Amino acid sequence: MLLALQVVIVLMTTCAAGLLAAKLQSDRIRDSYKDRMLSVAESVARLPAVIEAFGTVDPSASIQPLAEVIRKASNVTYVVVADGNGVRYAHPDPKRIGEHVSTDPSTALSGEVFVGTETGTLGTSLRAKVPIRTPEGRIIGMASVGILESQLSEDLAEDLPELIGWLAAAALVGVLGAALVTQHVRRRMFRLEPAEIAQLLETRDAMLHGIREGVVAVDDQERLALVNDEAMRLLGLAEDPSGQPAAEVLDDGLLALARGDDVADRLVLAGERVLVANRMTAKTHDRAVGVVLTLRDRTELHDALRELDGQRTVTEVLRAQAHEFSNHLHVIGGLLELDRGPDAVAYIERVGGAGSLTADIIDGANADPALAALLLAKSSTAHERGVELRLDPGSSVDIRAGDDALTVLGNLVDNAVDAVETGGTVRVLVRSSASGVRVVVDDDGPGVAESQRGRIFDLGVSSKDAQGAHGRGIGLALVSRVVTRRSGRVAITDSELGGASFDVWLPETGNR
Numbered sequence: 001m002l003l004a005l006q007v008v009i010v011l012m013t014t015c016a017a018g019l020l021a022a023k024l025q026s027d028r029i030r031d032s033y034k035d036r037m038l039s040v041a042e043s044v045a046r047l048p049a050v051i052e053a054f055g056t057v058d059p060s061a062s063i064q065p066l067a068e069v070i071r072k073a074s075n076v077t078y079v080v081v082a083d084g085n086g087v088r089y090a091h092p093d094p095k096r097i098g099e100h101v102s103t104d105p106s107t108a109l110s111g112e113v114f115v116g117t118e119t120g121t122l123g124t125s126l127r128a129k130v131p132i133r134t135p136e137g138r139i140i141g142m143a144s145v146g147i148l149e150s151q152l153s154e155d156l157a158e159d160l161p162e163l164i165g166w167l168a169a170a171a172l173v174g175v176l177g178a179a180l181v182t183q184h185v186r187r188r189m190f191r192l193e194p195a196e197i198a199q200l201l202e203t204r205d206a207m208l209h210g211i212r213e214g215v216v217a218v219d220d221q222e223r224l225a226l227v228n229d230e231a232m233r234l235l236g237l238a239e240d241p242s243g244q245p246a247a248e249v250l251d252d253g254l255l256a257l258a259r260g261d262d263v264a265d266r267l268v269l270a271g272e273r274v275l276v277a278n279r280m281t282a283k284t285h286d287r288a289v290g291v292v293l294t295l296r297d298r299t300e301l302h303d304a305l306r307e308l309d310g311q312r313t314v315t316e317v318l319r320a321q322a323h324e325f326s327n328h329l330h331v332i333g334g335l336l337e338l339d340r341g342p343d344a345v346a347y348i349e350r351v352g353g354a355g356s357l358t359a360d361i362i363d364g365a366n367a368d369p370a371l372a373a374l375l376l377a378k379s380s381t382a383h384e385r386g387v388e389l390r391l392d393p394g395s396s397v398d399i400r401a402g403d404d405a406l407t408v409l410g411n412l413v414d415n416a417v418d419a420v421e422t423g424g425t426v427r428v429l430v431r432s433s434a435s436g437v438r439v440v441v442d443d444d445g446p447g448v449a450e451s452q453r454g455r456i457f458d459l460g461v462s463s464k465d466a467q468g469a470h471g472r473g474i475g476l477a478l479v480s481r482v483v484t485r486r487s488g489r490v491a492i493t494d495s496e497l498g499g500a501s502f503d504v505w506l507p508e509t510g511n512r
Contacts (some may be wrong), residue, residue, distance in 0.1 A: 006178035014171040021163055030126065033152065034115055037128040037145040040074045044143040045132045050081065053089070054132070054140050060089040060097050077125055079149065081132070084109060089141070096121060101144070105129065108142035115150065124149045139489050158242070214275075214295030217282070218258050222246045227291060234295050235270050258291050267298070269477050271295040274298050368432065370399040371409070375428065377414045386422035389413070392429035401430065404482050404506055405437040411475035412441040412502050419445035425497055436507040437490075442495035453492045465474070479504065 043111055044050060044067065053062035067079040067090035079249040081090040086105040088097050102121050107114040108129035115128045127146030131139045165235035205403045208215055214231030218224060224241050225248075241249045246258060253268040257279050268277045276296045281288050375391065377440065382389040401409075409430065418428040420443050457480035479502075488506040495501035 003179060003182040003333075006182060007175050010174035010178055011171060014167050014174065017170075018163065019168045021167070022156070022160065025159055025163065026152075029155050029159075033126060033147055034128065036074065037076060037126070037147065038113070038115060038130070040070060040076060040079070041128045041130040042144040044070060044079060044081065044145070045130045050143075050287050051134060051140070053349075054083065059083070064090045064094065064097065065273065065361065066090075069463055074145075076145050077147045078122060078145070080146075081141060082144070084139065084140075084143045092122070103127075105142055105144075108144070109139060111139055114258055120146075122146075122148065126152065214293075216250070216254075216258075216293040218246050218293070219290040220288065222258075224249060231295055234273060234275060234297055236273075254293065258293060267474060268297070269474070271479065271481065274474055274478070333412060348459045370406060371397060371401050371430065371432075374406055376409060378410070378417070382417050382426060384423075385417060387417050387418075387420055388425045390425065390427045392427055395428070395430045397430060397432045397433050399434060401432040401437045402506075404486060405430075405432065405439060408479050408504050408506065409439050409441075411479050412439065412504070415475050416441050416443040416445065416500075416502075419499065421444055421445070427495075427497060434508060436505060439504045439506075440501065442497050442501045443499040444495070444497035445499035447494060447498070447500045448492055456492065457490070482506070 004333040009097060047066065050063055051067060053059040056062065062080050071077075071079040071092065078092045078191060079090060080101065082088050082101050082105060086101045086109070088099055088101060091097050091407060103118045108131045109125055111131050113128070113130055117124060117126050119125075120127075125146035125148045127144055129142055129144045132143055133139055150410050153321065167295065208226065209229045211228070212230055214234045215226065215228045215232050216224065216235075217226035224244055224246055227235075227241055231237075235249070235251075235254075237249070246254055250258065251268075251270050254270060254277065255348065257263065257266060257268060257277055262280065262281055263277075263279050266277050266279070274297075276298045278294045280292045280294075282290045282292050332344050332347060335341075375389075379389040409428070413428065420426060424479050425444050427442040429438070429442075431438045479490065482488075483506065485506060486506045488504065490505075491503045493501045493503065
């Protein structure tokens with residue numbers, strides 16, 4: 001199919017070029033004859049013998065022999081000389097002498113030169129008519145020189161075989177070249193026809209856009225070659241950015257990943273979404289042609305893994321408490337066997353009240369049930385890990401804090417609980433009003449060093465040990481993204497409790 005298309009194109013181009021060349025050659029022949037006839041006609045009109053013959057008794061006797069000599073010498077069909085009334089003094093057919101010319105002589109007799117095609121006694125011819133003037137300038141007749149159109153066609157026909165030969169040679173070379181190109185292209189296209197290639201591309205696009213994993217392809221010019229539907233969703237893109245520079249579309253983390261080395265399962269942030277990214281160099285014939293990034297949404301998984309870390313700690317605490325609880329049961333059982341019931345009750349009251357939650361942990365959060373539920377859940381988790389979570393008495397919730405505030409609060413509390421040791425304290429201040437939300441989280445942990453405060457919100461940066469953790473350095477990076485989007489502020493200072501204090505302000509935007 002590809003060869004046939006190219007052969008058709010070559011032949012059509014050759015035929016078009018041949019027709020154009022024939023037209024140009026015909027015009028060249030015609031222009032050449034026009035110049036020749038005009039020159040011959042002007043020469044006849046200026047001959048003194050012809051002008052003087054007009055004053056004799058029999059002008060044709062002198063003019064006819066001269067006209068025939070000139071006609072044969074110039075290789076034209078006819079040379080006609082006529083007087084001021086259009087009566088012939090010279091003609092190739094002597095019988096026509098003395099007759100009126102068969103075409104309109106008025107143009108030449110009025111003093112103008114005529115060049116064009118007309119039909120006369122000898123047939124259709126290309127002719128030139130020139131006025132004959134006396135030395136004083138008076139018009140006394142005209143000279144007409146012409147050549148039959150059939151002669152022009154014969155001259156063109158003489159040139160056509162050579163032209164056709166060159167065109168045939170050009171067509172042959174074009175067909176051979178098309179065959180070689182087709183063979184080379186088919187090897188490069190794995191011998192697929194254009195229709196098969198189109199179907200293959202449609203299938204590939206359908207598959208890439210249909211998979212539940214984001215795919216971003218960046219070419220060697222750092223332009224986006226492909227962004228499938230899932231990648232557009234993960235990156236929050238409304239329109240297909242294919243063809244745009246990667247630096248204008250991708251976040252700094254993804255852009256740095258695309259410019260780096262191949263890596264697997266790297267946690268990155270795209271907006272406020274946690275993604276697991278893989279980078280692979282795309283190669284063709286051992287030549288790098290671009291980069292392919294695959295993206296998976298791990299926002300919920302990241303939260304689940306953090307909870308898993310917490311639950312592992314809780315499990316260890318419960319295992320230790322199980323041994324302690326067994327000892328409590330042995331003590332209670334012994335007191336009952338000794339019939340010392342009041343002492344057993346006192347012992348139970350002494351050791352059983354440690355796990356109760358204080359009701360004031362959600363005091364002041366009644367205006368926001370979601371906030372109250374979050375604080376209650378975080379309080380329970382902190383208590384199981386041996387950490388006391390307090391709600392600052394200065395907290396006040398006059399209006400619901402919103403999802404952004406819950407995201408900030410949850411990540412800051414998790415970060416603080418992770419930072420303190422068993423027996424530590426975390427204090428939370430929440431103030432929500434129509435102007436915005438303020439969240440302050442203090443702890444009595446090791447704090448954040450001055451050298452770390454400038455980069456603690458960068459993705460992957462953490463002051464905690466990464467052993468047993470999943471994706472350290474994600475929570476504070478999310479906090480930073482939320483604060484930036486809300487045009488808020490965040491500050492890190494030393495806490496009154498001895499650790500770090502994170503102070504976040506989220507102004508009201510009307511979209512919670």
